[in-house]
Amino acid sequence: MANEQIPEKVSPRLPGGFHLPPFGVNQVLALVIVCIALWAVGVLWLAMQGAGQWVGSWQQDIHIHVYLDSKRADQADLLEQELQDIPQVASLRKISGQEAAVWMQEWLSGGGLQQHELAGRLPITFELSIGDERSEFLFSDIRDTATRFGGTVNEDEVSLAQVHDLLAQADYLAWFASLILAVAMALIISNTLRMTLLSRADEIHLMRLMGAREWFVRTPFILEGMLLGAGAGILAWFLLWPLVLGSSAWLVTMQVELNAWLLLPPLLLGGAVVGAFGALIATSRVSSGETSSV
């Protein structure tokens, strides 16, 4: 068989360099686990996206109401003036007891209330439109000013206006959770590649005995890590779509329209980076035992 031709169907699987190691059950398991973790990260950031849109949809309509007992009506003009002097207060409208009574009657669908009697019991109300609700001391200034004149602030409205602070905290937590998950994913990939490395220790040892350069030995594993991470990222992105499509009808009533396409580059690149990082961890401990000095 001296003249045997290399059969075309046989493709030599030569190790090292840019040739990927064989894809086995360990790799499939790692792919699934990393995919789930990346899917969780994707869901987290979709939720952040939705929350941002939802808050943005009503936050500009928020007004802060300051109440002053009608017995202190003589202080009303002064309070109005001082509230208007707060720089972040864009506009101020004084609501009379009569107007408030009409609104309340409509809100309660009549409720058997006497409008005149009700108007006499309701406080004087100032409706403040806020220019910049993120200003650090705005709500303290409003509260201080109201308190000085014996008035009170609707704290529920203040809490709603300050929801961006909660969003900022949630954003921070989302980054933190993403980081923790990224480290976990890197370790999972690292562990998987470590198993591959151990199962191929003879091959690596032999390549080094033949004078293989370090990049030649490590590149296949780093490529595999990147491929695992990127593959898991794409898979996780696909698995976000049922969630996006399934919730779209409900979310649209809240003026929220999720955009899953925005998550494709971060999941793909993030997965690849995490995979490469895991591979670097795995291969960093593959020392050569054949060049030791004694």
Place this chain on the structure above:
Amino acid sequence: MSTDHPFIQMQRVMLRYPTGKTALSGVTLDIQQGQFVYLVGESGAGKSSLLKMLYGGVRPSSGILMAQQTDMREASERRIRDLRRRMGIIFQDHKLLFSRTVFENVALPLRVQGWKTERLIPRVRKVLEYVGLGDRLWSYPEALSGGEQQRVAIARAMTANPALIIADEPTGNLDVDTARRVLDYLMDLNRQGTTVIMATHDLHLLESHPGRVVQMHAGSLAGDYNGQ
């Protein structure tokens, strides 16, 4: 390679392992290019340690060891890798990759040297034909006999056309006839200019395949006979 210097030069080479065991003590030996050298001696005489030093597996603790004009005590890892690419190593246990085909095993040194697949295919086929395994390209090593496995190991060692072949008891597990055939291949490579250094216990082979015999005992040189 310059002919002014010995191919391998050892002067008072000492090798002590971290465990404290002294494997080699004061070995002085020159090997010229193109020689066929047998290293003989009892188990633990230092044959394998000496071979290991030649490919940079361990470094001498003291003395001078120049291999192909490389100072093996001071050489960088990069230099050691370069040196290894110019030599072939044959082990008693073959060290074949059982998850890879005969072809892939033999192609490994060429891959390490950056040969493209298209270029290495004819070379690997030629080498396997030389050792009589041209029809076993796609077999896995476990399907081969011990002698055939050793021939694969020889093919792998010679495929990159090295200047030096180091063989650590390559006939240790083989019957007499198979061992002689293995020696035939090594002798043939030697006739083509390859320097061969081979550790062996099979003294009967020295009669049919004469060469320079370096005898070792307890880590020292006990004799040096030129049988050619």
